[in-house]
Amino acid sequence: MSFDLAPVWISLKTSLSATAIALVLGVAAAEWRERKRRALGGILDALCLLPLILPPTVVGFFLLLLFGRNGPLGRLLLHFGAIVVFSWPATVIAAAVVSFPLVYITARGAFAQVEPALAGAARTLGASEWRVFQRITLPLAAPGIFAGTTLAFARALGEFGATVMLAGDIPGRTETLPLAIYFDIAAGQMRQAFGAVMIVLVVSLAVLLALGLWARSERRRRIPER
């Protein structure tokens, strides 16, 4: 019996893409939110964190409403000939939405930890806001953001509920590992499911270990022993 590797590649592509999107949007949102105390900040925070606490099926439901044929975003995309629902990008959108809050919340914490005087010092030294962000705030917040990104990747890799609602289970196109495991078991194919489970386990562990090692070497490089 040959093992079907398609879900492995789909899962990797999906979770990497989703993590990248969550990283960029999460960091941007956190920085934007951190820079100024905004009037509706509390509501904004709640909205950004909602996908973290809502059941994934509820997130999937809202995504269907948004991206469905009659949803506002779905209709907009249809103008450009794109249908999101039940396509591979849908797996990315679902995974990105549920992992976004993890980047957002850790990035906010990381930015808040950066001594405000450092940004002030950089400004008096002639740095533009972009340079302050890119040379001071971001590098100093990087370890925290990094931790959030790791969590986001793990979350994206394990995403099931929202994915199955928005992307469905189309083998070879939208069937990620968690979906494959569920439908294998539903079909009584325990051996096939076991293989997928092991792959998820090994990939998750390997990624976490590799990232942890990288973070540690990075810390050593930056903050030498006294």
Place this chain on the structure above:
Amino acid sequence: MELEVQIEKKFPSGFRLEVAFRASGAPLGILGPSGAGKSLTLRAIAGLERPDRGRIVLDGRVLFDSAAGVDCPSRGRRVGLLFQNYALFPHLTVAENIGFGIAVLPPAERELRIARQIAALHLAGLENRYPAAISGGEQQRVALARALAPEPRALLLDEPFSALDTHLRGEIERELREALANYRGVAVFVGHNLEETYRFCGNLVVLAGGKVIAAGAKEDLFRHPPNFESARVTGCKNFSRAAAVDGAIEALDWGCRLRVAQPAPATLGHVAIRAHHVRVRAAVERDVLADAGAAENTFPCWLAAAMVVPFRVTLYLRLHAPASGAADYHLQAEVTKDQWETLKDAPQPWRIELAADKIFLLPD
């Protein structure tokens, strides 16, 4: 080289900053108790705090003018700020920190300037170290080198010694003065420590509660503090509420009548005298025989406590009656170790003399 500042800002806490001064030539010192608005003033000049109203002009260049709608961003002001905790970038090396403000220069020119700062501030050998791996004094020199590298027109020093151990301060202060001697722009120094500020600056501004309560040449301010708060921040220790009574002054807290050299101001609030102007001596026969009030401004006093430091002794003295404890005192006097040696075994009461020409008359 002139800096002209006139700013106002109201804070949600109710604190109101309202300061105006000019600085040129010798460094200007800003003195005041914590929370007086000293750091805020520096931050406003550097463009890190936006005043509600006012004007900031540096060398004829308007940096801020609320009436004209001018608010030059911090990055364009060419004002260097030495932060209280230095605010060195922890992830950049010493050389990278120093070079941060001159990134726009061509690499060769940039290297040259970094090298020049490294040499001027005795930082050779530390170029590739990170701030966490160098001493507090070195960190301060890096911060100063970083602030000076872009050749700012004004340099603001925010309590530059507050983060250092006492035993390092003397040496580092000397180095900083040396480094600043060649600086051509306007320097503004915010201090907490009196002697340091006095040594660094020519003119002084005294802030209290967000307002300028005194300004002028440092010698004048120390010799004739114009009000209670300026006397206090210039190190005066002895105050008593006071009232003018037919030609003399009644010091209410000290319970004595004083003759003074100048006429009392119309709204006399306090009299004050510096601890080192208070003279203390053992009683002589004439004192004991005559009434204690016979000699001008001389009163019997008892020792409440003595604080001995290597070369001086601070005496805490109570007038008119023996002290009931160490905290029961009216005045502090500073005497030399020698004076203390002859005084300490003499029978009490001793005599305290408050010279008429050394007494400050402070309006309310």
